[in-house]
Amino acid sequence: MSETVFTYASPALKFGPGASAEIAFDLSQYDVRRVLLVTDPGVAVTGHPGRIAEQMSAAGLDVTTYDRVHVEPTDASIEEAVAAAREAGPFDAIVAVGGGSSIDTAKAVNLLTTNEGELFEYLNAPVGDGRAPTMPLLPLVAVPTTTGTGSESTTICVLDVLSLKVKTGISHPRLRPTLAVVDPDLAFTQPAMVTAAAGMDILCHALESYTARWYSEFDAKAPEQRVPYCGANPIADMWSEKALSMLSGAMRVAVRDGGLESSRPAREQMAMAATFAGLGFGNAGVHIPHANAYPVAGRVRDFRPEGYPEAEAIVPHGMAVSLTAPAAFGFTFEAAPERHLHAAKLLDPSVSNGDAHTLPEVLRTLMRDIGFPSGLAEVGYLDADVDDLVSGSLKQTRLLATAPREAAADDLAGIFRGSMENW
Template identity: 50%
Template sequence: MTSTDRGPNETIFTLEATQLKYGHGAVEELGWELKRLGLARVLLVADPHLRRLGLTERVQGIIEQAGVRVTTFEDIHVEPTIDSFGAAARFAAEQDVDGFVALGGGSTIDTAKVANLIRTHGGAIIDYVNAPVGGGRKPPSPLRPLIAVPTTSGSGSEATTVAVLDIPDLKMKTGISHRTMRPTLAIVDPELARTTPAAVTAACGLDVVCHAVESFISRPFDARPRPATPDERPPYQGSNPVADIWSLKAIEFGGRYLRRAVRDGDDLEARGTMMLGATMAGIGFGTAGVHIPHACAYPLAGLKHGYRAEGYPTGHNFVPHGFSVIVTSPAAFRFTYDAAPDKHIRAAELLTGGPITDPGPHSLPDALIALMKDVGAPAGIAALGYEDADIPALVQGALKQQRLLVGAPKAAGAAEIETIFRQSIANW
């Protein structure tokens, strides 16, 4: 059979997953993993707030005990900007390192990805930012090894190809995405999430849920046009049977454990399972992709900076990523319901822990709203500081995220996105 015989649509999907090491005390094996990879000197990119908890020194010690030299960079922004990425990239470019370790949440891991990218291939960060915002340049070869050690349970960055950044001059967030940016190994240790504040746990956990649901109901991989070459196959390929397995389990974990994880920081079963769920969701959406809620989240995070986030040790206002994605998700999934009713209902069942007695377009939105209420999420975009007059600018910001929107199970243009924003002013 020739490529012409296969028709115009895609017939292939790929799964390229980060190696995973999970369990209590897993971080103690970091030194062994560095030696296994043949690394002699690494750059430790660490959340600065972990030093006061003694975690940075602990990890530095583990690295040094393995006979690996370590230099540390801690100038991390909670929501990274192109400038903060630039500072990390410049520092990394000056270091004689053959690998990276990232210790922290998604912001830290994303910073390490970009520092690794520029250390390896040079150039300006904007050159690699997704088109049409940036140049969309593709790294020509693999990056240096990166071991991600997450301390929160949300972004799944330890398993994805993406680094998200804010570009203040454009009042928007966007990303850099390429298969070479996926970390080499994720070491997920539940004990590292014990000190995460409840509000941060809530925002991170809602990000897990949104990742998993969006990827599960994304446009099927075989509904996309076939790429001209394998190199042009996007990292976000659409839902497929393998990615669905990871996404479904992450949805289940969110429904069963997020409320507990928010309620009790010492509930290591709940916090550890949410950390595992974040990585699993990362594997799922790292292959299938996310779409409407994440496209809407970028302008929500970038257009205004008036929201004061609880629990985050930062002196500036910002919208935590998990909150920016979840606030439009009920309206988004109400809109996408008729494209895949069975998948929407299945996701709702996993979030609620049982069969839906009155299934319909409201099932998944209702399940999400109940979870949002229980963990203290903002009620809608008004709670983030937006009003009706801001919606045209929000729509335009979302429309710039075509890399994401093409993965929606049904087409969403300006009119549809405007409706989603208007319905999201207040979800209850």
């Protein structure tokens, strides 16, 4: 029997320049006295977390700041954050100020300071046990400082499992933030490559959710068995389409003009597109490019992109996602040609008719224009790595199940090999 029901949920949302100055008021709507503010060292240097902490303190709240979040969180970094929160707590609410790394770390801290058990038990199967929380979580206010991850809207926490050299996550509706406070001014001066990588993450969120398997193509489930990622559906489509159309005119300007005043409208468009895409994929789900991104990021050797911490190798999440996206969407085209072509037209209004190559070419052109690496080879991967990359991707069963076309090991290998050089 086919599924006849789809679900939709989202956090409360506050959007606009200056919105981050109102968090003390927002928390006054809850019974809150002690607050944990979670951020990373790079964001802390901008002064935004300190200002928000001072404003909360001035309103009578007792604020503790944890500013050691690891960019691209690992199981070790999250366990460190959880241990610090357990020692300093208990808290009545959590405020995450930063990119997806800070927000995802805050989600894990929220889960593991309110529920029994350890991190590994809650990781998605087959990497972890897929345990569900049984106790309510604290109010979580998510304040993104990058325009891309959409983590302020979703039920997902993503991390690297160091021993396995793969990314995985925790997925449960209770992880969704209570309130998303999106202040475009916070991302105004982010480096160009951070803007580019975060922007491609937005784009892939929207594209993957829009091309995901339709919700009624899944088998029917009992209410308690339904997962947050329910497949493409009419409401998620609305958010994804709007995000794509906004990106078509904003991303190149936001990357090119950086912190120039002339880029402010484009920056606001990017922030809005990130939020819209999060509202879409946070319900419909993502698929092959995100499944591939986890081993690409998890097995990095020595690639160090401009604008990111220089002390360690990293393939930023949005970059890891998008490097295999052209080949992935070429592979999924036959499952829904009209959707792939419509998405291409939203990203590039000059597109008229097309075929399986159209959307991949639109993506490659955009990636070239924003200064991205040309493919997996440029970030350090060889043909000899493909088997390991495929193995890591196959572990992302939750994501691959959402793909509109089933991807077997040989299919994924073809996508990885086809992504070694995108141009």
